[in-house]
Amino acid sequence: MRDKIVLIDGHSILNRAFYGVPDLTNSEGLHTNAVYGFLNIMFKILDEEKPEYLTVTFDVHAPTFRHKMYADYKGTRKPMAEELRQQVPVIKEVLKAMDIEIIEKEGLEADDLLGTISHLCEEKGMDVSIISGDRDTLQLATEHVKIRIPKTKQGRTEVEDYNASDVEEHYGVTPKEFIDVKALMGDASDNIPGVPGVGEKTATKIIQQYKTIENAYEHADELKPPRASKNLKEYWEQAKMSKVLATIDIHADIDFDLEKARHGNPYTSAAHEMFQKLQFKNMLSRFDVDTVSNDVEDSFREVTDKQEIDAVFAEAEQAECVGAAFSRDPGNVLPLFAHPSGYGRISLAWGKDKIVSIPCDMDMDFGKLTERLSCLAGKVKCFSMCGLKEFLAYLPEADSGSSFDVIVAAYLLNPLKSDYNYEDVAREQLGLLIDEKLDDTAKSCYEAYTAYAAAPLLEKKLQETGMDRLFREVEMPLVFTLYNMEQAGVxxxxxxxxxxxxxxxxxxxxxxxxxxxxxxxxxxxxxxxxxxxxxxxxxxxxxxxxxxxxxxxxxxxxxxxxxxxxxxxxxxxxxxxxxxxxxxxxxxxxxxxxxxxxHGKFNQTxxxxxxxxxxxxxxxxxxxxxxxxxxxxxxxxPKEGCVFVDADYSQIELRILAHCSGDEQLIQAYRDARDIHRMTASQVFHTPFDEVTDLQRRNAKAVNFGIVYGISSFGLSQDLSITRKEAAQYIEHYFETYPGIKKFLDDSVAHAKENGYAVTLFGRRRPVPELKSSNFMQRSFGERVAMNAPIQGTAADIIKIAMIGVDEELRKRNMKSRLILQVHDELLIEADENEVEEVKEILKDKMEHAADLSVPLIADMHTGKNWYEAK
CATH class of the missing domain: 1.20.1060.10 (Taq DNA Polymerase; Chain T, domain 4)
Known part of the structure; x- marks a missing residue:
């Protein structure tokens, strides 16, 4: 049996993966799609090949050229995309963590390394598989050197295989002759100029007949078509240079130690840590969990004795922080006394070695357990859960002052990730891997421990980012308000x-x-x-x-x-x-x-x-x-005996823009309660205020609202069906009218570029990674986000503050009326017929005083027998 070595063209496969896998980022905003795709391809190959040896080659400074004699040749290779460039050191770090040999050398391209190593290994009597997306490597194919070219189709990786006979069958030339074909046809993506006017078909026919470009040049007068004959003679020096550039060196001066390339177990604890950091969750199953087990698991215990349960709650009540979780038993098979919701147990954690799970049984049914848990929630300084809102029905004594939702906190720190669960928090905050094969009891213990252990870490991060007050005063009280709205329904x-x-x-x-x-x-x-x-x-x-x-x-x-x-x-x-x-x-x-x-769901993460x-x-x-x-x-x-009271903010985003920009003219207009759109039209179109037409006002309105969203002249021209030039003039006149707004928008983009995020008046951060993109469209999108996020985010904060205030005031006064819906800037109250005026008073007060701006916040109110009438 011949030993086998797999050689991977690092940059080539990383590049192929980058363009074949949709963009991915981890919680730190690092692009990871190329690394993810690379590993998927590598794992597929290793599973198939099961080699004794493995090496990955990289260019040190891609691209480099093989001969100093052509050092003056300037290619036109596109620069590497920034999102891809950032992932090169990451894949190298991952491979090193997996104990996989990496070879790179100054002045040599990766395929020169592949060619030389494959030649050395073949001479040692080994079989070689070269994994590359570059078809130049086909010239290296022999009976014992196989070229494997991965292709991603519809999210699946397929691999084309070529030995020497396969190359000849598919391309009509031998691997060595493939070099000459490339020299004639050129390859812009690889900086090989070739001979102008000679495409792949013509080049192949010429080499099939004459075998080399040198022989073809000797018979140049006989070549067909005539254009190929003429151009080969005219561009002969370029053809010779192209052949040198297309030829992979199989005798490069490198040190290669075969033993260092021996392929052992790549699933090391260091690699496991890297995979967690990169959030490659579905790849973690490749690791032997026993080698990376969490010592937390050793502390899990199930408590069923009534006296012991009493002791557990008594001890937990003395703790600073308690994490809790509800769980369904395996297979959703309900214990005899389980709650109709399907929850069959609760778990508690108040220390690394204090993690218990309590199932329902004859002596302790679900109702009794939740009574104990609710009492606990009302006593401890910090009661933490993952997704608290879902469980508030069982926790009437919980309050926003002592409650902590780690999902909400994690979302605040990274709002670009919209699908958080406790496993994500455990991985990102605690470095814990939760094995998906665990039973529900263990998972419940992990969830409770995650809620307990992550809370202080997240609180510290919120303080460091200046969002702790936003979390405590807005997001946590909002959990309770949203729960109340969901319970009420419409x-x-x-x-x-x-x-x-x-x-x-x-x-x-x-x-x-x-x-x-x-x-x-x-x-x-x-x-x-x-x-x-x-x-x-x-x-x-x-x-x-x-x-x-x-x-x-x-x-x-x-x-x-x-x-x-x-x-x-x-x-x-x-x-x-x-x-x-x-x-x-x-x-x-x-x-x-x-x-x-x-009873719909309102989502805040x-x-x-x-x-x-x-x-x-x-x-x-x-x-x-x-x-x-x-x-x-x-x-x-509304239900019988009630009417709807609907209130929505008047132009809240423009009012926030006026405050944030400090533009004196816009601020004064709002203070004077002037028609903003008519005033803007008057200024932009140089028309007396009283003579502004309805069309001019409509167009000014489009500009006013468009500016908030960073509208371009093209976008405005499409909206108003005018030329791009006219739209640009509208925007120019707008900024002349409101110079404070222009400065604010420019400053917002500059702030986001410098810090990586936009920020609202209440400190909410919105990361803007698009600003660092090498793609112009992505960067432009990032600039619009940087302009709009402070405005739209502040509006979101204000309506949340208003919702909390309205809901709490209605309950504080023991009123029958209830807040039931929120739609962006609009609140809908199901008001008892005898409380309508009081409801209006509360709405006006809480909405118009939700924030202290330099311009007044105005809430418009209507009543009706249905939502249509009230709106």
Missing amino acids: QVEAEELKAYGDQLGTRIVELEKEIYDLAGEEFNINSPKQLGVILFEKLGMPHAKKTKTGYSTAADVLDKLAPDYPIVAKILEYRQLTKLKSTYADGLAVFIGADGRI VTATGRLSSTEPNLQNIPVRMELGRLIRKVFV
Whole structure:
């Protein structure tokens, strides 16, 4: 049996992985997709090959050239993307942690190292597998040297294999002749100029006939086509240089110790630590958990004796901080006395060696356990959980002052990661790996310990970043407010909802018939491909944008056509109505509970800006721009004896912009309660205030709100259907009118570039990694984020403060009225008929005094018998 060595072209595979794997970042904002893809490819190869030896080669300074005689040749290789460049030292660190041999040498490219090592190993009687994305390495193929070229397709890695015979069969030339083909055709990506006018087919035919470029040059007059003949003679020196550049050195001066390349167990504790840091969770299963086990597990114990349970709670009550977790038993098989929710046990942790799990049994049912736990939550200085809101139904004595939610804290520190669980917190904050194969009892203990141990670490980090007050005074009280809103829910008239759906269905059928009549045939309106053929081929409409799958029928394309083509207007209406019917008319019905109310979820750890999101169902996306969409609000009604009071902020983001920018003119306008959009129009269009037209005001309004989102001249020109030049002039005049705003936006971008994050008035940080991207579009997006995040984030903070104030005041006064919905800048109260004026007073007070700005905050209020009327 011949020993085998696997040689990996480091830069090549890393590059291939970078462009084949979607962007990934860890909690520290480090790009990791190339490293992740590289390891996936390497593991696949190692699982298949099971080699005795393994080495990875890297360029020291890519690209380098093989001969000093061509040192003056200037190639046009694109610089490495910054996100990829950052990952080169990371993959090297990972490989070193895995005890994998790395070879690199100044002045040599990685494939020279591959060529030399493969030649040495073949001479020693070994089989060689070279893993590279560079087809130049095909010249190294022999009977015992196999070239393996990985390709990522639809998220899966496939590998093409080439021995010498495979190269000849696939390319029609031998591996050695492959060099000459490359010399003629060139390769811009590899800085090989080749001979102009000679492509792959022509180059292959020439080398098949003449074997080398030298022989082809001797017969240049015979070459076909004539252009190849002429250019080979004219560019002969360039052809010779290209051959040198294309030839991999198999006799490079390097020191290679085969024993250092011996492949042992790469799954070391150091590698395990690196994989945790990089958050490659699904790769951790490759490690032997016993070699990296957490000593915390040794402290887990199950307590079932009633006296011992009493002792556990008594001891926990004396602790500074207690972590708690609820758990379902394995397989969700409910113990006899388990709660209907499925929870069968609770776990507590109040020290590294104080971690217990208490199951329900005859003597201690779930209700008794939660009573004890609730009492504990009300006594200790810090009661910590992972996702506290989900369990507040069982913890009536918990309060925001002593409670700590490690998920919320972790989100505040890294809001770009929107899907946190306790395993993430354990890994990021405590360096703990939670084995997915553990039973639910052990997992529950880990969750309780994570809540206990991570709380002080997270609190310290919040203090260091200046977000501790935001966490304590806004985010933690908000957990309780959101719980109260979810419990209250909102009543929905099921029959009215069905009638609304039927109304939509009738109109959709009418639209289908009208569209078919205008098209002259029936087709699938929901098929972009069929729709594109109808609009742009059969009906010959302009603005056709061809994609790989057909014509684009995206909204921005159809919006331009709608004014001139009735069929397009009807198609847009059809799309809106089918969306309304499926998502809302039919979709909302699923969420109506037995009490006739929808109890949706409000999520505070999803958006990067700090805004809340709504799910199951999403009530924040109910359409408001078209009347038929707004009508769905009629099905949301207050319970008997109540009315809706709806309050929303007037231009809150513009008011925040005025405060943050300190622009005197904008501040004064708000203090004088002037029409901001009319005033802006007057200034931008140089028109007396009283003579501003409705169109000018609408355009000024678009500029006002667009500026908050860092709108470009192109974006504004699209919104207003004007030229880009006109839009640029609008923006220029706007900044002349409000110079403070221009300075604020510029300063915001500069701050984010320098510090890596944008910040709100309340200290909320929004990381902006896009500002460091090598991609222009990404950087431009980052600049817009840097401008907008302080404004939108501050608005999110203010509405949260208002929500907390309203909810707490209603409860403090023992009122029947309840806060039930929040949609961005809007709050909806189900108000008892006898408390309406008091509710309005509370809303006005808490909303308008949620922040102390240099301009007044104004809340507009309306009442109604349904949400539509109240809005």
